[in-house]
Amino acid sequence: MxxxxxxxxxxxxxxxxxxxxxxxxxxxxxxxxxxxxxxxxxxxxxxxxxxxxxxxxxxxxxxxxxxxxxxxxxxxxxxxxxxxxxxxxxxxxxxxxxxxxxxxxxxxxxxxxxxxxxxxxxxxxxxxxxxxxxxxxxxxxxxxxxxxxxxxxxxxxxxxxxxxxxxxxxxxxxxxxxxxxxxxVVPMAPRRTLVLGAAGQLGLALREAYAGVGHVDFAARAEFDLANPEHHAATNWRDYDTVINAGAYTKVDEAETADGRRDAWAANVTGVALLAKTCTQHGLTLVHVSSDYVFDGTQPLHTEAEPVSPLGVYGQTKAAGEAVVSTVPRHYIVRTSWVIGEGNNFVSTMQNLACRGIKPTVVNDQIGRLTFTKDLAAGIQHLLDAGAEYGIYNLSNGGEPTNWADIAQDVYRNVGRPAEDVVGVTTAAYFHGKEAAQRPLNSALDLTKIVDSGYTPAPQREALRLYLGDHLAGPMHKVSPGIELGS
The missing domain is CATH 2.60.120.10 (Jelly Rolls)
Structure with missing residues (x-):
C-alpha cells in the first residue's frame, strides 16, 4: 500500500x-x-x-x-x-x-x-x-x-x-x-495552577474561589519571591499549566521615595520579568493583575486599547510590568481599580469610622468603580475556564461610576449613620501640603470586552451591600494608621 x-x-x-x-x-x-x-x-x-x-x-x-x-x-x-x-x-x-x-x-x-x-x-x-x-x-x-x-x-x-x-x-x-x-491505573492528574501573592487581598479571594479544587497551589511572598531567581529555579514547572500573579507592590505614595521606588520596580517589573521569562520557556499561561494607575485619568472611560500614560512611579511600574507580560504567548493582563478585599481597605476604614461616630473628609473628584476581590477572582476563573482569547481585559465591578465620597456615604448609610457625616473635598485640597503621588482623576474602566467574553461583574453598590453585610456580622476591622482616606 x-x-x-x-x-x-x-x-x-x-x-x-x-x-x-x-x-x-x-x-x-x-x-x-x-x-x-x-x-x-x-x-x-x-x-x-x-x-x-x-x-x-x-x-x-x-x-x-x-x-x-x-x-x-x-x-x-x-x-x-x-x-x-x-x-x-x-x-x-x-x-x-x-x-x-x-x-x-x-x-x-x-x-x-x-x-x-x-x-x-x-x-x-x-x-x-x-x-x-x-x-x-x-x-x-x-x-x-x-x-x-x-x-x-x-x-x-x-x-x-x-x-x-x-x-x-x-x-x-x-x-x-x-x-x-x-x-x-492511577489517572494522570491535570497540570496545576500556581497562585502567587496568595496572602494578599486578591490571593485570599482566590483561595476561597478555588477551595476544594485539588490542582491549585498557593504561595505567599515568603514562599515564592518573584524577584528571587532561586525560587524560579527551584520550582518544577513541568507540573504547572497556569500561573496567577496576584502579588504586587501597591504603596502608591511610598513608591515616590528612594527606597519605595526601588522596591516597587523590584516587585512590579524585575520580578514580573523573571516570571514572564519562566512562563515563556515552559509554555505556561500567565495571568497578571494590573491597575487603573497605568492611565493619567484624562479619558472618561478607559478601554483596553488606550495607550498607557502613568502619572507616578507606581503606575509606571505597573505599565512596565504589562509590557513585559505582553511578550508571553499565553497571557491575560487583568486591569482593575479600587480593590476591596479582606484586611485594611477604604470600605473597612469607613465602616470603622462610622461605627466610632467620626466625620471624615473624603475626596469627591476621583471617579471610578470599586472592585471586590470576590468578583475579581471570579472573573479570572472565568477567563481561564472559558479559554478566552489572550490579551488585556478590564475588570471591575459594574454599575455607574461614582466617587470616593459617595462610596463613603453609602457605607455610613449602611451602618446607620448620617451620610452628611462624610464631607467631600477635592483631591487638590485633600493633599494640599502633603507628600503624595498623583492620582488619576478618572479610573472608570470600559467593561465591554469582559462582558462580551461571558462574564458580567455585579454592580458595585450591590457588591458593597453584600460586603458590608458580611463584615458587620464579623469582628470590627482595625484601622491602619498609614491608610489615606480617599486614596
Whole structure:
C-alpha cells in the first residue's frame, strides 16, 4: 500500500478523546519519490492544530512488521507521524476526568499525523518492515520526566484494542508486557495552577474561589519571591499549566521615595520579568493583575486599547510590568481599580469610622468603580475556564461610576449613620501640603470586552451591600494608621 497523494491539509478532532486531532497532510510525489511538510506551524495553526511549541524530535525505527510499543502516557503533548512504512496507532485517554479509558485507533501512513495531548496513552504496531515512527514533543525527555509516565497494558480487556497482528505473534518488550490493567491505573492528574501573592487581598479571594479544587497551589511572598531567581529555579514547572500573579507592590505614595521606588520596580517589573521569562520557556499561561494607575485619568472611560500614560512611579511600574507580560504567548493582563478585599481597605476604614461616630473628609473628584476581590477572582476563573482569547481585559465591578465620597456615604448609610457625616473635598485640597503621588482623576474602566467574553461583574453598590453585610456580622476591622482616606 503506497502513500496517499493529493490530500489537502485538514485537522479533524477525535470525538472520543478531547484535545486529540488527526491531521491529513498534503504529500507531493513524482518518479523520484515524495515530499511533505510534516510540521509547518503557521499553516497548521491556521487549520486548527494547537500551538504546542515542540522542543524535541524523536524517531523510532522498527525493523519488522508487528513491532508493538506502548501504551505510554507522557507528561507532555506529542505530534505523531510516519516517515516510512505504515502503523496501526492506538490511543487511550489516561487523564483524570470523564473521558478516562476512552480509546481511539487509526491506521497511519506518511500522509497522516496525530496530535496527542498530555496524559493520553500512546501505542502503535508496525504494519510493514522498515517503518520509521516520528514524534515531536514539547518537553525534553529525562529520567526524572519518565517517572511521571502513566502506563496501560497493551492487552487490557477494557480498552479492547483489536491489534491487526495478535499480540501473541507480535514483537513486544518484556517491560511493555508488564504494564497494569486499566482498573489499576492511577489517572494522570491535570497540570496545576500556581497562585502567587496568595496572602494578599486578591490571593485570599482566590483561595476561597478555588477551595476544594485539588490542582491549585498557593504561595505567599515568603514562599515564592518573584524577584528571587532561586525560587524560579527551584520550582518544577513541568507540573504547572497556569500561573496567577496576584502579588504586587501597591504603596502608591511610598513608591515616590528612594527606597519605595526601588522596591516597587523590584516587585512590579524585575520580578514580573523573571516570571514572564519562566512562563515563556515552559509554555505556561500567565495571568497578571494590573491597575487603573497605568492611565493619567484624562479619558472618561478607559478601554483596553488606550495607550498607557502613568502619572507616578507606581503606575509606571505597573505599565512596565504589562509590557513585559505582553511578550508571553499565553497571557491575560487583568486591569482593575479600587480593590476591596479582606484586611485594611477604604470600605473597612469607613465602616470603622462610622461605627466610632467620626466625620471624615473624603475626596469627591476621583471617579471610578470599586472592585471586590470576590468578583475579581471570579472573573479570572472565568477567563481561564472559558479559554478566552489572550490579551488585556478590564475588570471591575459594574454599575455607574461614582466617587470616593459617595462610596463613603453609602457605607455610613449602611451602618446607620448620617451620610452628611462624610464631607467631600477635592483631591487638590485633600493633599494640599502633603507628600503624595498623583492620582488619576478618572479610573472608570470600559467593561465591554469582559462582558462580551461571558462574564458580567455585579454592580458595585450591590457588591458593597453584600460586603458590608458580611463584615458587620464579623469582628470590627482595625484601622491602619498609614491608610489615606480617599486614596
Amino acid at each position: 503506497g502513500v496517499e497523494f493529493s490530500k489537502y491539509l485538514q485537522v479533524v478532532p477525535v470525538e472520543a478523546i478531547p484535545g486529540m486531532v488527526v491531521v491529513h497532510l498534503p504529500v507531493h510525489g513524482d518518479n523520484r519519490g515524495w515530499f511533505k511538510e510534516n510540521w509547518q506551524r503557521e499553516k497548521m495553526l491556521a487549520a486548527g492544530l494547537p500551538d504546542f511549541a515542540p522542543v524535541q524530535n524523536n524517531i523510532s525505527f522498527n525493523a519488522i512488521a508487528g513491532t508493538t510499543r506502548g501504551i505510554h502516557a507522557e507528561p507532555w503533548d506529542k505530534y505523531v507521524s510516519v516517515a516510512t512504512g505504515r502503523i496501526f496507532g492506538a490511543w487511550v485517554d489516561l487523564r483524570e476526568g470523564p473521558s478516562f479509558g476512552n480509546t481511539f485507533t487509526i491506521e497511519l501512513d506518511a500522509s497522516m499525523a496525530v496530535f496527542v495531548p498530555r496524559g493520553v496513552g500512546n501505542a502503535f504496531q508496525t504494519l510493514e518492515d522498515g517503518t520509521a515512527y516520528v514524534y515531536l514533543v514539547n518537553d525534553h525527555w529525562s529520567a526524572e520526566a519518565q517517572s511521571h509516565y502513566t502506563f496501560l497494558n497493551l492487552a487490557d480487556e477494557t480498552a479492547a484494542i483489536e491489534w491487526p497482528i495478535p499480540l501473541a505473534n507480535a514483537e513486544l518488550s518484556d517491560k511493555d508486557r508488564q504494564h497494569p490493567r486499566l482498573k489499576d
